[in-house]
Amino acid sequence: MLCQLSINNFAIVRFLELDFKAGMTSITGETGAGKSIAIDALGLCLGNRADANTVRPGANKAEVSARFSLEDVPYAKRWLEDNDLDVDEECILRRTISADGRSRAYINGNPVPLTQLKALGQLFVGIHGQHAHHAMLRSEHQLTLLDSYANHSILIDNVSKSYQRCKLIENELKQLQLNQQERIARKQLLQYQVEELDEFALKPGEFEQIEQEHKRLANGSDLIENCQLTLQLLSEDDEHNIESSLNRVIGFADQLQSFDPALQSVANMLNEALIQVQESTSEVQDYLSKIELDPEHFAFLEQRISKAMQLARKHHVQTEHLAEHHQALAIELKELNNDATRLDEIQQQVDDSKQAYIKSAQKLSQSRLRYAKELNKLVTRSIHELNMPKGKFSIEVNFNPDIQSVTGSDQVEFQVTTNPGQPLQPIAKVASGGELSRIGLGIQVITAKKVATPTLIFDEVDVGISGPTAAVVGRMLRSLGESTQVICVTHLPQVAGNGHQHMLVNKFSKSGGTETQMKPLDKEQRISELARLLAGDVITENTLANARELLQ
Incomplete structure (x- = not known):
């Protein structure tokens, strides 16, 4: 899990050192305070793209480092061993960006290519952004969500290898045929x-x-x-x-x-x-x-x-x-x-490779169907809890042998009905913005439980949700935090109150410049912050009482 994040001269942060704990951590702050700035900084350690604009004005370079525990991440240990990098109880990812836009990446103090930093970072952290539910409208993303839930990496790898072999042999056949005359x-x-x-x-x-x-x-x-x-x-x-x-x-x-x-x-x-x-x-x-x-x-x-x-x-x-x-x-x-004989051999190999591809694609498709039924029930139950009591969710998986790709021959479509008596239709045609947010959040939480990533970050994924639904979302994330480290940037008091710990982001002016700070809150400070989220600038005894109730 993520133990510590250190940020130097990044955007409007001069210096920030944050210690993280297990469970669910809520991050709140006023609009424009820079609640997502720590997430953006962490993204650099995970291999995201950087440019000179990320360096604080007047500074020579920005530096971000993230310290992770390897205690429950055996696959990350294996990755470090396979890449001849130092293996200890902890792993430190570090990134520097100079004022001219050049960046360097380090793993445990060793300079590494950005691709290696990204590959290792994916084993530590999964980030769910506030626009993830919009991506869910795309068929290819729907397929990715289903495969992530089903952990289809091995089956997809088999399909991909079959597809590549098929294309390689087909290209050889085409070349032979083109030069035939x-x-x-x-x-x-x-x-x-x-x-x-x-x-x-x-x-x-x-x-x-x-x-x-x-x-x-x-x-x-x-x-x-x-x-x-x-x-x-x-x-x-x-x-x-x-x-x-x-x-x-x-x-x-x-x-x-x-x-x-x-x-x-x-x-x-x-x-x-x-x-x-x-x-x-x-x-x-x-x-x-x-x-x-x-x-x-x-x-x-x-x-x-x-x-x-x-x-x-x-x-x-x-x-x-x-x-x-x-x-x-x-x-x-x-x-x-021999080419004439080779032509016959290649044609036979093309036929055999197509059959091998179809066989592996069918095996993947059958698994998708099985897990789609499982996910249908879980997402339907989830959207019932998220104030859509009559809603129903379904994943349509259609195998089409005429479609051949590295991800198989399936056409996947998320379908939903939000009102009783209405037929299932593609999610893009039926769901409103708020409904789409709730369905997307339910899918993200469900799939996150299946993916073996020690740290999950939810960056304002509760946009468009309020009231009792927000309380359900908070409980969902807290429940997820019992088994996985969850870091949640939110503007909802019902969600923030479910955190095992709470951090507040402040923006202030100093010496003619602007800085952002983030600090952990104790119980009384949490009550004040939750009251602010509930009532805004005017905080009454009733608001404070509601805030205390949220913490219970």
Whole structure:
């Protein structure tokens, strides 16, 4: 629950520190005193939008902090743990707004994005504003109220996931269908190109090999002649060859090293040279023995090179990249062939996903029907207590499979009759302003009991209500305060008198400026404030007696 609210330089508040208790807290004050200013300040801690106008004139920044107990809020503890934020017995939400409109958010002293502040704040506080009953006229808000009462978060999440999956698959199907003609034309072209390249069947790296082999055969006569000349010079010439010359030089070197060992290295190098010459001679002889001049094979290679170059020009690629291009076209053709199968698969997935969505939406709809009947009885009983003894409330839930959204396929309509003998009609057509306020308040109180929020704020939700009805409203809120912390901003003494505690808002002038203060009232101060609410400026003994009676 909310334990403390501290406000610095916010609007017309210079400094305010409020301690809150369990139960129902009434907040009253004269018109224009700023009764809702604490609620507005708390809203900043809960992630509401801020601007520079919220900073008190003359101040550099506004600062608001709210301290909450975590004793009975296990889901808030889990949220803090999941987001790696400090977890203790209490949690402090803080917000600062500079004079230029920039704001910063903190949780337990840690800077956080505003989205995180808002997410955590929703676990601590639920705010019901004075215009909530007007929102109730909208069909989407009626659906939200019913789902909040029924706690449909898990069912709605299932429906939402089914809907998103359905849309994702439908979009993929549409994309495939839109490109169908383009794919057919591309497939026909690829089939012709791949068949032509399949027939030629050039392997990766093959062009380089045949080009090298063609070059060798083209120069075959020169190769043979040069190999023979090389062998003559190396070892086969009868008069002069390198091998015999080296042998004579080695003989001289052996004599030289016998005279001076320093020439040993020369003899070693000459021996190594002789070995290299002998090995070279052997390799050239082996190569010469294998050379074959095959005119037919040479012609085949020329034809293949010519065809490869022709196809490369046709496909606008370099000849050495033709084989890789062939592979890429084959892969693309295979994927296009798979698209036809994929189209059938996607269509089946669309059908399956629609069925899955309808199934989850029907399950949600059935639960809505069940809880709508339950809520009908509770709201009807509530409006009877709120001085509409002949009124009847009903929620119409119609499942329409043609409607598909993240919240299901239901059309929900709140219906009411306020006079006996009159049929149920949409609430927007039948209820007057005062009746709408009473129905809306009854629904808010009933749904608030079902929502596991530790602190509920009712900001002048009793507008348009008076007399005995106001007393019933006060008792309703007090009863709600027995299990949940309730903070109620009100102008009705019958409501304020039901509070477990009472705070008064005052506005005054100081040093040429305007300030607002809020303070808790003791019993005698409460009687005076309730008397003021009852009678205005002229307070009599009878008024005070009525105020005392309200507190009883």
